[in-house]
């Protein structure tokens with residue numbers, strides 16, 4: 001890739017190419033008859049493809065090949081058709097043409113190709129130009145040139161763009177198409193330079209400001225260069241066409257007699273093709289330099305550079321005939337000068353002259369390489385058939401004939417990319433240098449190791465020698481010492497034996513002493529420990545003694561105290577005995593008194609019972625207190641005590657017996673006494689004055705206890721009656737509820753079927769209903785539900801109490817609402833009392849009915865109950881009450897209720913009822 005971009009860069013400027021880049025040029029002379037290029041897509045063309053191209057290429061002899069193309073007659077020719085006959089006769093199959101001077105004289109000429117008027121552009125290109133293009137793709141220089149009289153079709157043949165009709169494309173466009181098709185954008189570059197030679201001045205047609213460009217020759221390669229000319233890289237055919245059009249627009253043209261759009265300049269298109277090959281280029285025997293490069297450089301890219309010149313010469317015509325004047329005359333002179341110079345060069349080349357006058361004109365200079373140089377050249381001469389231009393046609397044909405004699409020496413040009421080679425070699429050198437350094441280091445360390453080991457060996461050797469010398473010396477001395485040593489040893493052994501003996505004696509003595517010492521020490525320590533023990537025992541004895549004497553003292557004082565206490569106790573005992581005796585006497589007295597009281601109570605109860613018995617057929621009424629009073633005489637006409645009389649009797653009992661004694665009797669084990677006591681308490685509770693004392697003395701608790709625990713139905717009924725009486729008082733109501741009285745009453749209501757008992761329970765609950773503060777608690781304890789449930793016994797007295805309770809409840813609730821203490825749907829309705837009221841409004845006795853009516857009116861007063869009242873049919877009932885109730889106040893109340901609430905009026909309207 002790097003080398004590729006390098007190649008591109010090197011093509012941007014010829015100056016750079018020729019002066020700076022270190023390239024090696026390999027000149028190879030080849031002598032091949034023809035070139036064949038494998039046609040592959042430009043993008044697919046590969047390096048190996050290029051190599052194949054090069055290897056397969058076969059060059060021709062190198063002679064300039066000349067083709068003749070006959071131009072179709074133009075309008076002018078046709079208009080002069082009658083005056084002049086054609087002077088040209090073609091024999092394409094023989095590649096010959098005949099030119100007639102007159103009716104008698106004609107000359108025949110053979111050319112490489114003859115193109116008739118009808119020859120297509122494609123045929124002309126493929127026959128005359130394509131071989132040159134193929135050789136260029138193979139790395140050789142090539143030239144395709146058109147020469148001929150003005151208006152004979154040079155530009156048509158060479159430079160026609162064929163924009164409207166692609167079949168009309170000329171050599172330039174077709175050549176570029178082939179080049180693009182056979183090169184790769186990856187490895188190859190194609191660039192162009194487009195020049196015109198006008199009035200002996202070279203102008204860049206792509207950058208027209210570059211005028212009067214200078215021609216030079218590469219001293220090494222002999223290549224002709226135009227300094228400063230733009231070399232524009234071309235990507236594809238479209239890109240080329242654009243550039244060509246730019247160039248055409250800048251080309252100088254004028255209207256001549258012969259051609260209305262005559263090219264007055266020579267146009268030279270230079271196509272630079274650079275192809276890069278990579279990989280193993282081993283078999284290039286031609287590469288002399290290869291042998292001087294090591295085998296490792298075999299992958300160096302080889303760059304093939306070739307150049308294709310496509311030249312559209314200006315028209316060759318006789319000045320007098322062309323009708324040029326003034327500036328155009330100047331033009332014509334210059335054109336003819338350059339063409340004449342071209343002719344001269346060709347003549348010289350054809351005659352193998354030593355001197356070729358290429359420097360006579362810039363045209364010949366530019367074409368130096370194309371004619372007699374290293375390029376493969378194809379010349380297309382264009383002629384007209386009209387005899388009018390016999391002279392020009394004849395000279396053109398002669399020009400072509402001479403050109404056919406010019407022989408070129410085709411050369412292949414390859415370059416090595418030395419920079420890349422250098423880089424690669426430098427890399428190898430670096431690698432080898434580092435490898436060498438590494439080896440040197442290894443060798444150095446090996447050498448050091450060896451030297452160190454050698455030194456060690458030498459030292460070892462010296463040491464060994466020393467040891468050997470010493471050993472030798474010792475060996476000699478050893479003899480003298482041995483006898484002396486034996487004597488001395490003997491003597492020492494004897495002395496040692498003596499000493500050992502002495503030592504043994506001393507040792508045994510010492511052991512004896514040590515044993516003695518040990519036994520003495522042992523004895524001593526035994527004595528000391530026994531002394532210590534004795535001391536300790538003494539100390540303990542002392543302590544015990546002290547404690548005992550202390551305890552003795554304490555015991556003596558306690559005994560004294562006890563004695564005093566005993567005296568005291570004895571006197572106390574005496575006093576207590578006296579008290580006990582007195583108490584026993586008192587107790588006896590009280591027992592007797594109690595007995596007499598009990599007798600009295602029994603007697604009184606009997607009296608009371610007799611008095612309160614209700615003869616059959618006579619209804620009882622329940623007083624506001626719930627206590628039963630006889631209100632009528634007995635059936636037998638026997639006069640009864642009236643209520644004040646009873647009260648007086650009870651008050652008398654109360655005064656005489658005392659409330660606490662009576663309440664004590666409630667706890668009696670005797671059921672009779674208990675029953676009588678409950679009766680008395682119940683009757684006492686009917687009096688407001690007694691109620692407070694009964695409650696204060698624990699009467700309420702005792703009654704609730706009996707209600708809860710007694711299994712006797714009479715006691716339960718009487719207790720309920722007593723509770724009913726106590727429940728008349730507001731304060732008691734609070735206490736009854738707080739002590740669970742409502743729950744007990746509700747339980748009794750659900751368990752009992754005795755109408756008398758239920759009447760007491762209903763009376764008690766009805767009294768509690770009269771306290772609006774307790775409504776919620778009463779409901780929560782099941783009081784309301786219990787009240788309603790008792791209607792099941794269908795006993796009028798019970799129902800009367802139930803109705804009274806409802807009236808009480810509804811009235812109090814209504815009052816609370818009015819006072820703002822309560823809001824919302826009635827608790828009675830929640831427990832389903834309303835439906836019963838509506839259904840039973842007219843069922844019972846007057847007093848019961850009044851209670852129900854009142855209850856209904858009060859419920860209807862509450863707006864929140866209105867819908868329930870309507871739903872239950874209560875409106876109709878209210879209307880009836882307002883109209884039919886036997887109590888005036890209830891009638892009024894019902895009317896008021898109906899009037900006050902518009903929903904009732906609406907309901908009445910709906911029912912079509914009037915009030």
Ligand SMILES: Nc1ncnc2c1ncn2[C@@H]1O[C@H](COP(=O)(O)OP(=O)(O)OP(=O)(O)O)[C@@H](O)[C@H]1O
Nearest residue numbers: 071072150151152153154155156259262263314315
């Ligand atoms: N083979 C051909 N077939 C059809 N038309 C042609 C052919 N040759 C030339 N012509 C027509 O003849 C006219 C002149 O041709 P052209 O401009 O190519 O001549 P020329 O030789 O380049 O002239 P000049 O030297 O003055 O530039 C053009 O209109 C061109 O189309």
